[in-house]
Every structure is written in structure tokens, then in C-alpha cells.
Amino acid sequence: MNYKQAENMSRRRSGLARGVTYVLLSLWALVVLFPFYWMLLTSVKGYGAYNAEYIPRLFTQHPTLENYVTAFTAVPLARFFANTILFTVLTTALMLAVTVLAAYAFARLNFRGRNLLFLFFLSLMMIPNELVVITNYVTMTNLDLRNTFTGLILPSVTSVFYIYLLKENFEQVPEQLYYAAKVDGTSDLKFLFKVMIPICRPTIITITILKAIECWNSYVWPRLVTDDEKYFLVSNGIQTIRETGFGRENIPAMMAAVVVISVPLIVLFLCFRRMIMEGVSRGGTKG
Amino acid sequence: MKVTLEHLTKTFPARGKKGREVTAVNDFTFEIPDGQLVGLLGPSGCGKSTTLHLLCGLQMPTAGRIYFGDEDVTQLPAEKRGVGMVFQNYALYPHLTVLQNILFPLQNLKGADKLSKEEMNRRANEAAGLVQIGELMERKPGELSGGQQQRVAIARALVKMPRILLMDEPLSNLDARLRLQTREEIRRIQKETGITTVFVTHDQEEAMSISDRIVVMKEGLIQQIGRPQEVYDDPANQFVAQFLGNPPINLFSGRIRGGKLLIGEEAVLEAGALPDREVSVGIRPEGFVPDPQGPFTCALSGVEVMGREVSMVCTHQAAAAPTVRAIVGADQVEAKAASVRFRLKPEKVFLFDRETGERIYG
Amino acid sequence: MDKKNAKGWLYVLPALLFLGAFLVYPLVDVLIYSVEEGFNFASQTYSGVGGYNYAYVLRDPYFIQAIKNTFILVAVTVPVSTGLALLISVGLSSISKLRELYQTVFFLPYVTNTLAVGLVFMILFKSTPYTDGLANLVLIWFGIAPVDFIDGPYWAKMTVLCLYTVWVVMPFKILILTSALASVNRDYYNAARIDGTSSLRIFTRITLPMISPSLVYLIITGFIGAFKAYSDAVALFGTNLNAAGMNTIVGYVYDMLYGSSGGYPSYASAAAVILFAIVLTITCANLLISRRHVQYLS
Numbered sequence: 001m002n003y004k005q006a007e008n009m010s011r012r013r014s015g016l017a018r019g020v021t022y023v024l025l026s027l028w029a030l031v032v033l034f035p036f037y038w039m040l041l042t043s044v045k046g047y048g049a050y051n052a053e054y055i056p057r058l059f060t061q062h063p064t065l066e067n068y069v070t071a072f073t074a075v076p077l078a079r080f081f082a083n084t085i086l087f088t089v090l091t092t093a094l095m096l097a098v099t100v101l102a103a104y105a106f107a108r109l110n111f112r113g114r115n116l117l118f119l120f121f122l123s124l125m126m127i128p129n130e131l132v133v134i135t136n137y138v139t140m141t142n143l144d145l146r147n148t149f150t151g152l153i154l155p156s157v158t159s160v161f162y163i164y165l166l167k168e169n170f171e172q173v174p175e176q177l178y179y180a181a182k183v184d185g186t187s188d189l190k191f192l193f194k195v196m197i198p199i200c201r202p203t204i205i206t207i208t209i210l211k212a213i214e215c216w217n218s219y220v221w222p223r224l225v226t227d228d229e230k231y232f233l234v235s236n237g238i239q240t241i242r243e244t245g246f247g248r249e250n251i252p253a254m255m256a257a258v259v260v261i262s263v264p265l266i267v268l269f270l271c272f273r274r275m276i277m278e279g280v281s282r283g284g285t286k287g
Numbered sequence: 288m289k290v291t292l293e294h295l296t297k298t299f300p301a302r303g304k305k306g307r308e309v310t311a312v313n314d315f316t317f318e319i320p321d322g323q324l325v326g327l328l329g330p331s332g333c334g335k336s337t338t339l340h341l342l343c344g345l346q347m348p349t350a351g352r353i354y355f356g357d358e359d360v361t362q363l364p365a366e367k368r369g370v371g372m373v374f375q376n377y378a379l380y381p382h383l384t385v386l387q388n389i390l391f392p393l394q395n396l397k398g399a400d401k402l403s404k405e406e407m408n409r410r411a412n413e414a415a416g417l418v419q420i421g422e423l424m425e426r427k428p429g430e431l432s433g434g435q436q437q438r439v440a441i442a443r444a445l446v447k448m449p450r451i452l453l454m455d456e457p458l459s460n461l462d463a464r465l466r467l468q469t470r471e472e473i474r475r476i477q478k479e480t481g482i483t484t485v486f487v488t489h490d491q492e493e494a495m496s497i498s499d500r501i502v503v504m505k506e507g508l509i510q511q512i513g514r515p516q517e518v519y520d521d522p523a524n525q526f527v528a529q530f531l532g533n534p535p536i537n538l539f540s541g542r543i544r545g546g547k548l549l550i551g552e553e554a555v556l557e558a559g560a561l562p563d564r565e566v567s568v569g570i571r572p573e574g575f576v577p578d579p580q581g582p583f584t585c586a587l588s589g590v591e592v593m594g595r596e597v598s599m600v601c602t603h604q605a606a607a608a609p610t611v612r613a614i615v616g617a618d619q620v621e622a623k624a625a626s627v628r629f630r631l632k633p634e635k636v637f638l639f640d641r642e643t644g645e646r647i648y649g
Numbered sequence: 650m651d652k653k654n655a656k657g658w659l660y661v662l663p664a665l666l667f668l669g670a671f672l673v674y675p676l677v678d679v680l681i682y683s684v685e686e687g688f689n690f691a692s693q694t695y696s697g698v699g700g701y702n703y704a705y706v707l708r709d710p711y712f713i714q715a716i717k718n719t720f721i722l723v724a725v726t727v728p729v730s731t732g733l734a735l736l737i738s739v740g741l742s743s744i745s746k747l748r749e750l751y752q753t754v755f756f757l758p759y760v761t762n763t764l765a766v767g768l769v770f771m772i773l774f775k776s777t778p779y780t781d782g783l784a785n786l787v788l789i790w791f792g793i794a795p796v797d798f799i800d801g802p803y804w805a806k807m808t809v810l811c812l813y814t815v816w817v818v819m820p821f822k823i824l825i826l827t828s829a830l831a832s833v834n835r836d837y838y839n840a841a842r843i844d845g846t847s848s849l850r851i852f853t854r855i856t857l858p859m860i861s862p863s864l865v866y867l868i869i870t871g872f873i874g875a876f877k878a879y880s881d882a883v884a885l886f887g888t889n890l891n892a893a894g895m896n897t898i899v900g901y902v903y904d905m906l907y908g909s910s911g912g913y914p915s916y917a918s919a920a921a922v923i924l925f926a927i928v929l930t931i932t933c934a935n936l937l938i939s940r941r942h943v944q945y946l947s
Contacts, residue, residue: 021740022747028737029754031816035769036757038783042772051779055786102664111657121664124672128928130877130899131921134682135675137906138914158667188656217762219880223888224907235764235880242768243887251772258765269760273753280759280821281828345839366845378836382858391854392844447844 039262043067043255050252067256076229077257080237084261087152087222087233088215094157095211096204102163104192107170108178118167125160129220137224147228156221162207165282169203170196206279209272216265234261288356288450288483290319290342295351297337311337313507315351319485319500324477326494327487328530329504335487336455338504342485343370343453355450366395371444371482373454377436379428385439386424389414392447414446417476434465441476452477454486458493470497491531495519503527520634525644528569528637534598534614538607540641541568548638551605555583555631558638566647567607567639572598574635575613577620581630585611590620599627682918695915702919711891712920715901718882721807722814722897723875730815731867734822739852741823742830752827759820767813767884774798774809774885799885806886806895814881818874822867829863830856865939869932876928879903898924 042050044063071077105111106118136155145151173196181191197204219235226232232240241257269276295315301308311334319325327335340346342353344365352361360368379388389411393402402410415421418438428436437457444452457473458466474497477484488494494501495515503510503518503526511523522528528536539550543561547554550568575583577599585601588610597620601611613629638647682688683703687696706712741751758766774784776797785795796802798809833856841851857864879899882890890896891904898920905917 018744021743025737025740025744025751028733028819029751032754032757032819035766035773035816036761038773039766039769042769054780056780056783098663098667101660105657105660109653109657109660111654114657117661117665121668124668127672127676128873128877128925130902131679131925132672132675134902134906134914134917134921135678136671137912138678138682139670139675154667155671158664158671160668163664213760217764219764219883220903224903235762238762238764238768239883239888242771254768255772258768262761262765265760265762266757269757270753273756276760277752277756277824281824343843345842365839365843368843370843372840372843374836374840376834376836378834378840380837380855380858383854391841391846395845395847395850443840443844 036262039255039258042252043259045252047250047252067252068260070250070253071256071260074253075237075241075257076232077237077241077260079230080232080234081261083231084216084233086149087156088212090149091153091156091215092208092211094153095159095162096208098158099162099166099207100192100197100204103166103170104188104196106163106167108196109188121160121163125164133221133224136221140225145225147226147231149231151225152222152231152233156215156218159207159211162211165207165279166200166203169200173199202275203279205272206275209268209276210279212268213265213276237261289321289354290451290483290485291352291354292317292338293352293354295338295341295353296349297334297341297346298349310507312341312348315509317502317509317512319483322481322483323499324474324484324486324497326498326501327485327504328489328491328494328501329510330489330530332506333504334507335489335504339372339453339455339485339487342451343372344368369447369450371447371449371452373437373440373444373452373457375456375459377428377440377460379436379439379443381428384425384427385415385420385431386411388428388439389424389443389446392443396447410446411442414442417445417479418442418472433461434469437461437469438472441473445476445480445482449482452480452482452484454484456488457486458488458490466493473497492533495531503530505530522569522637522646524646525567525569525639528639532571534572534612536569536571536637537611537613539568539570539603539605540607541566541605541638543638548636550583551603553582553584556633556636561638561647565641567641567644569637569639570631571635572612572614574632575599575615575629576632577613577615577627578630579628581628583629583631584626585613585629587624587627592617601627679918679921682914683922685915688913688915702915703923706916706919706923709916711896711904712898712901714891714894715896715898718807718810718895719876719878719897722811722878723872725811726814726818726875727868727871729811730818730822731864731871733815734819734826734867735864737819738823738826738830739856741827752823755823756820758817759824763817763880764884766817767881770809770813770816771799771885776801800893803894806893809885810882810895813885814875814878817881818871822871825863825867826860829860833859861939865935868939869935872931872935873928876924876931898927 041058041060044065044067045053045060046062046064046066049060049062102121106114106121133155140146140151140155143151145154177195178191181195186194217235218233219239222231222233222236223239226236229240238257238261241254292315295312296310297312299309299311313334315338327338329335337346341348344360344363344367348361352359354360355368380391383391390407393407393410396402412421412424415424418441420435420438420442423431423435423439428439431439437460441454454473458469461469470493473486486498498515500513501515501518502512505526511518511527513521518527519531522531525538529538541548541550541555542565543549543558543563544554545563546558546560548556548558548566548568585603587599587601589600591598591600593614595617596614597617599613599615599620601613602609603611639645640647684698684700685695686699686701689695737755741748741755744751772782774782776782776785776795776799781789781795782798784798789795796805798805800806837855837859838851841855846854877899878897882895882897882900886893886895890900896904902917902920902924905913905920
């Protein structure tokens with residue numbers, strides 16, 4: 001029968017299409033994963049073994065952790081780490097406080113000039129960081145805040161986008177709740193902490209994580225404002241390691257350092273995968 | 288085109304670890320005569336939409352066969368079946384104009400079936416004329432009202448001259464006034480084109496008012512097939528009796544004793560040769576006739592005026608629902624009595640098995 | 650001002666202070682810097698006002714090289730990454746098994762430190778006396794002569810930079826496109842299938858128009874992002890990008906700022922303003938073109 005053949009053909013074709021799709025997707029997965037595999041692999045190869053491989057091997061029979069020891073002893077990797085954690089925590093916490101207060105004001109408090117001010121905030125989203133970093137650098141230099149945490153943190157705090165995101169979320173909380181609380185004599189601040197924040201927790205967690213990722217990976221500003229290793233973050237640390245640390249040839253130790261600074265974010269991502277991806281797709285950008 | 292379903296079954300595999308297999312369509316056999324308008328009717332989850340998807344080929348059955356005329360189309364993919372479908376949300380392409388939407392199916396034709404531009408436009412205009420949207424051709428769907436979108440969707444389904452036309456809840460997205468108007472419109476278009484049409488609905492009034500036949504379904508099983516009036520007058524079981532009719536049928540627990548039907552302690556009707564047993568009694572609201580000598584007594588709690596008729600709201604201790612409704616002529620009402628006596632029209636009273644809900648014929 | 654107004658302003662005050670100090674003031678200031686001629690960092694004095702800084706920057710061979718590099722990078726990576734992301738997203742949305750796994754894997758580059766993974770790319774592509782590097786081995790395997798992608802010829806360095814940039818920007822694009830594809834109502838596809846529409850036609854006449862707003866968004870942010878490329882280049886070629894001939898416009902701005910001589914904020918400002926002008930022009934052009942072609946959904 002004619003249609004039987006037609007049907008078989010279309011089934012075969014769709015089977016083929018599916019096969020091609022999976023091959024293509026797996027290929028890209030390989031491209032994505034290979035660098036991660038390679039840094040893990042290289043980080044457990046011995047220094048001698050690595051340099052003896054003219055043709056790099058895709059696996060190793062004698063994994064070693066010596067590179068990790070080197071990474072933490074030969075360069076102040078632990079210090080970079082501690083700096084980054086401190087920087088990330090403080091910046092994110094400050095950002096949260098500022099953002100929550102502003103978003104709440106824009107979403108719930110009525111004050112003169114609110115809409116105009118919000119419009120102004122939105123227009124600030126268009127200003128590229130590259131444009132303002134120059135003056136910020138000069139300001140920090142003039143205030144003698146180079147090589148301090150204050151200098152590192154302050155210009156990194158605000159993100160108009162997060163204020164916008166949280167304001168939108170706050171506005172979804174029914175207004176009746178606010179009026180009910182007012183009738184009961186709840187203060188604005190108490191309402192914010194007891195009602196708004198718990199209800200909007202997912203968004204708050206999302207922006208916290210996004211900001212933490214941003215802080216962890218920030219490079220440009222820290223590079224400008226610090227030139228003392230004592231204040232380096234991991235990104236700058238990596239760059240220093242690459243240019244001076246370990247002797248430039250100790251690639252396995254370098255890779256160990258790379259693994260160490262990559263792992264925290266990957267773990268964070270795997271734990272909060274859904275929230276992060278949703279947050280990013282709602283408008284986060286990179287670069 | 289006659290459509291025949293033979294033992295059609297669709298089973299969805301279990302989802303997740305705890306899920307169980309779901310049989311959405313269970314052993315359907317029926318025939319739709321050429322040129323009829325058939326309504327698939329049932330509550331949500333009864334398998335009516337799945338049946339529609341099986342008919343158009345978006346889903347493939349687990350077992351059974353589908354014939355269009357004499358051709359077995361069971362394994363034929365959707366695009367080769369030549370069906371027109373109107374989706375519940377119309378699925379009009381928002382970025383195309385009305386004309387482009389209607390032309391879309393024609394532009395898919397390839398090879399020998401390919402049409403000239405003039406022919407395509409002619410047919411598109413013809414279809415648009417049929418549903419009376421000729422003046423909207425350059426608009427985008429977003430600029431149209433719900434009723435207009437519905438017409439465009441029908442025109443798009445008709446333009447390729449389908450062998451059968453399928454409609455998924457065609458009226459559910461319209462407001463009440465448009466619904467009345469559109470259902471007459473659908474009836475007119477179907478009669479004019481003579482295309483065998485199957486539509487799905489959960490609204491019994493909608494199905495009854497325009498269908499040549501209705502198929503009442505529940506949990507994947509066909510309950511009853513027939514002309515709307517037939518099904519209403521002669522329901523196969525308690526579910527069908529309850530599902531059709533507005534206000535709904537009144538249910539009482541009753542029993543047969545010595546050839547009489549008893550509700551409470553009152554013998555309300557002769558039960559013929561039926562043996563003594565417990566039964567469930569369904570009485571249509573129009574089956575009550577106020578009669579001071581009537582055998583059936585209810586407490587009267589109020590009267591709702593509906594114009595030509597009135598609805599007497601009563602209570603009865605044997606009734607399944609808190610209220611019993613009787614629709615009677617406005618002149619038959621005894622105004623402020625505390626109770627009212629009825630005589631029952633035997634053809635409006637149905638007996639059902641208490642356990643299975645199956646009809647008991649006496 | 651009454652109490653209610655004061656309270657509202659009090660709540661936004663911290664945000665206002667931060668934004669004012671680190672976003673608004675610098676924005677004004679950078680424009681001023683860019684026209685102050687002969688600015689001396691140490692004494693904070695300048696000799697005059699005019700366009701000299703712009704003229705200097707535009708004549709600076711390093712800046713011209715940076716412009717050239719950036720434009721090549723933009724011209725290559727934006728179409729390649731958008732096209733590839735579209736292909737992958739369409740593939741992703743057509744499967745159901747393993748889909749979450751693929752999505753998770755594809756998103757990984759987003760959460761990694763650009764500098765750190767750049768190092769891995771560097772060792773993959775670098776050729777040293779000890780080894781040609783993995784990339785070159787693959788080339789040799791295909792019978793192509795090895796080349797040092799990190800310290801070698803210009804085209805080789807540009808290739809790695811483009812590759813790495815694409816690798817870095819893909820997660821965001823895939824994510825946006827997959828969610829755009831997922832939000833297209835299935836009924837459109839069903840309707841098209843019943844009408845016998847070919848897959849290609851479904852893709853070009855239904856899918857693409859439906860996701861065009863997301864595509865435009867991606868192309869615009871893609872352009873902006875690529876024009877601001879910097880850390881990817883640093884990761885691959887080190888901080889001395891001018892020496893490697895791989896500097897970008899943003900890199901030029903920072904290099905000007907961070908000179909050992911105390912820096913030239915005037916030149917940096919002029920370069921930054923030029924960058925902003927380029928980005929703004931291209932974004933507007935994008936919007937104009939897309940407004941003509943994109944069918945915004947009503």
C-alpha cells in the first residue's frame with residue numbers, strides 16, 4: 001500500500017533526524033566539557049610526566065595530588081581565595097541591602113518623583129561599565145583607596161538590573177497584604193522583612209547567586225584597583241600565576257589552581273541550576 | 288466522507304516511577320455517516336480530545352483502525368490525511384495577515400497538487416466569503432475579536448477542502464453572546480459545505496444544539512451515541528442522564544416493591560414487571576406536573592421565575608442533591624404552599640442500578 | 650517634604666548614593682576628561698580644552714590595531730555563535746531524553762571564570778618546545794602543518810580568540826533561544842503539520858518569526874558584548890595585549906589608564922567615548938533594521 005511506504009519513509013527519516021540531532025548535541029557537549037576534562041587531567045599529571053609527553057595523553061595512569069600542594073604553597077592561592085570570598089560576601093550583602101530597600105520603595109512606597117526616579121534608574125542600565133571605570137579608578141586613586149577592600153567593593157555594589165528584577169517581583173505581591181498589615185499597625189520595615197522578603201525569596205536567592213557569580217569572576221576592576229598581591233582576587237591571581245608564578249612552565253600546577261578556583265562556582269551552579277538558569281534567562285547578560 | 292472507528296484504543300505509558308498507564312480512549316467503535324456534524328461530549332479527561340488527535344493523526348492509536356470512507360488511514364501521518372482542524376485557541380499565526388494565514392495550507396501543496404497564485408487567492412477568498420470575513424483579509428490576528436479569529440481559523444481549515452473537519456472546543460474561548468451566534472454559524476457552514484465534521488466540547492448545551500449526533504464519553508469509554516434528542520430522552524445510564532440537561536436531572540434513592548416504584552414511602556409510579564429491588568430514580572425537571580391529587584410530595588422552598596416557565600425549588604429527604612427542581616408552566620404554580628404534590632410523567636422518569644448506574648428498563 | 654515622601658526617598662537613598670557616585674558622576678566626568686588636553690595625573694592640571702585626545706587616540710597605531718581586532722572579533726563571533734546557538738537550541742527542543750543533561754552541560758561555561766578556563770584554551774592551543782599542543786596534534790593528524798596559536802601568526806591568534814569567545818558566549822544564547830522556542834505554542838506546529846507543512850517551511854515561516862524578538866535581543870546584546878571583549882583576550886595572550894597585537898578597544902582603554910607612568914585618563918576617556926559611540930551606532934542600526942523585518946507579536 002502506498003501510504004504504508006510513505007509512512008515508513010517518514011518514520012525512517014525522523015529516526016535519522018533524531019540520530020543526527022543527538023550526534024550534533026553530543027559534539028557540542030564534548031566541546032564544552034573537554035576543556036574541563038583537560039584541566040582536571042593535567043592537574044593530576046606529574047610535572048615531569050607532563051613535560052615528557054610530546055604527544056599529550058588523554059588519560060594518566062599515575063594521578064598525583066602534588067600539583068594541588070604546589071598550587072597552595074608556591075603562590076598565595078589560599079590568600080586569593082580568602083580575598084575573593086570576602087569580596088564576594090561583602091559586595092553581595094551590600095548589594096542585597098541596597099537593592100531590597102530601593103526595590104521596596106519603588107514597588108510599595110508612594111513618594112513624590114517615584115516614577116521619574118525609576119525611569120532615571122532604568123536609563124542607567126544602558127551605561128556601559130567601561131565608560132565609568134575610568135573615573136572610578138581616578139576617584140579611588142585620589143581617595144587613596146587603591147589596594148583596599150573598600151576600593152574593591154564600593155564601585156561593584158550597585159546593579160540597576162537587580163533593583164528592576166526585584167521591584168517587578170515585589171509588585172506581584174498582592175497589595176491587599178500591604179493594606180492588611182497597615183491596618184494591623186505593621187511598620188513598613190517590618191512588613192518588608194516579615195512578608196515581602198519571605199514571599200519573594202526565590203528572586204532574592206537568584207539575584208544573590210547571580211551577583212556572587214559576577215563577583216567571583218570579576219577581573220577588570222580588581223586588576224585596576226589593586227596591584228598588591230595581598231589584595232588579589234582569584235582572577236588576578238590566575239593572571240599572575242600565568243605570568244610569573246611557578247615558573248611559566250609548570251602547567252600542571254597552574255591547572256590545579258584553575259581547578260581549585262573553578263570548582264566552587266560549578267558546585268554552586270549544580271546546586272541551584274534551575275534558579276540560576278531562570279534568573280539568567282530573565283535578562284542577565286555576560287560581557 | 289464517512290468516518291469509521293474500529294476498536295480504537297490509545298494508551299499512554301506511565302509517567303515517572305509512581306505514575307500508572309492511562310487509557311485515554313478505550314475500544315471505540317462507531318461510524319460517522321457522510322456529511323454529519325458529530326459532537327464528542329464529556330467532562331475533561333474523558334478522552335474526547337485524544338480521539339480528535341487520533342482522527343487528525345497528531346497521535347497514533349495503540350490499537351484499532353480508522354477509516355475515511357473505505358481507506359484505512361490508521362497509520363497515515365497527519366499531513367497525508369487531508370483533515371482540517373480548528374484549534375481551541377485557533378492557532379492563528381500572529382505574524383501573518385488573515386489572508387496569509389488562510390493561504391498557508393495551500394502554499395504547502397507540492398508537485399501535481401501545486402496551485403497557481405490566482406487559484407490560491409480565489410480559493411482563499413472563497414473560504415473567507417463562506418465565513419464572512421472578506422473585509423478583514425489584511426489584518427493581523429491580534430487585531431481581531433475572538434469571534435473573528437474563530438472564523439479565520441475555520442476558513443484556514445476549509446480552504447484546502449478537507450475530507451473531514453475537526454474542531455477542538457470551538458466555542459469555549461468566546462463570550463456567551465458570541466457563543467450562541469457562532470454555533471449557528473458553524474451549523475450553517477457545515478450544512479453549506481457538507482463536510483463531515485467532528486467537534487469536541489464539554490458543554491452539553493452546545494453539543495445538543497447543533498450536532499446531528501452526539502457521542503457521550505467518560506473516562507475513555509463511550510457511554511452512548513445517538514441523536515441529541517434520543518440521548519436526552521433515553522439515556523443509557525445515570526452518567527449520561529446527569530450530564531445532559533439543564534437544570535440537571537433530579538436523582539432520588541427509591542425502591543421497587545410489588546410492581547410499584549417507591550420514593551420515600553410514596554408509591555409514585557407503576558413499575559411494571561420489575562422485581563423488588565433498590566434503585567436510583569432520575570426525574571427530569573420537566574417530568575413533574577403539579578397536581579393536588581399527585582402521589583409525590585415535596586417541601587417547597589421557593590419559586591424562581593424564568594418567564595414562560597417557572598422553576599420550583601423543592602427539597603426531599605430521598606433526593607441525592609439538597610434541592611429538587613421542577614420546571615412547570617407559570618400558571619400551574621400554587622403560590623405560597625409549604626409543600627407541593629406532583630404527578631410524574633412516566634417518560635421523564637428513569638431507573639438506574641444503584642451500584643453500576645446502568646439503566647433499568649421496565 | 651512630608652513624612653511619607655521622606656521615607657520613600659530614604660529607602661532609595663543608598664542606591665541613589667552608590668549610583669550617583671559610581672555611575673552618574675563618572676559618566677559626566679569621563680566626557681570632561683576626554684576633552685581636557687594635556688591632563689597631568691600627578692598635578693591634576695590640564696593645559697586646554699579640545700579634541701586633541703580624540704585625534705591622538707585615532708592616530709595611535711595600537712588603537713587602530715585594537716579597532717581592527719575588535720571588528721574582526723565582532724564580525725566573526727556574533728553570526729557564528731548566534732547561528733550555532735540556534736542550531737543547538739532547535740536540536741535541544743526537538744528531543745526529550747537527556748535534554749536536561751545537555752542543557753546543564755551547555756550552560757557550564759557561563760559559570761566558569763573566564764580567566765581560568767582561558768588558561769586551559771591556551772595550553773590546548775599553545776605550541777612549546779616540549780609539545781605542539783593538542784590542537785596542533787589534531788591538525789597534524791589531518792595533515793596540516795602545526796602553528797603556534799598563541800605566539801604565532803596573527804590569523805592563528807585571531808582564530809583562537811574567536812573560538813574561545815564563541816565558547817564563552819554560547820551558554821547565554823542557547824539558554825535564551827531554548828526558552829524562546831519552548832514558549833512557542835505547540836498548536837502552531839500541530840496546525841502546520843495537519844496542513845502538511847514541510848519542516849523547513851515550519852522553521853522559516855513559523856519558528857523563526859515567532860522567536861525573532863529573542864533573536865534580535867541576542868544579536869544586539871551579542872554585538873555589545875563582543876565590542877567590549879577584553880578578558881577573553883587577556884586569558885589567552887596575557888596582559889600585554891599590545892605586544893601580542895591582540896588588543897581590543899576595551900583593552901586599549903585599560904592599558905591607557907593603567908600605565909606605569911601614572912596613566913593617561915584623558916586618552917582612555919577619549920577611547921571609551923569612541924567605543925560607546927560605536928556601540929550606540931551599531932545598536933541603533935540593529936534596532937532600525939530589525940524594526941523593519943521583525944514581526945513583533947501583538
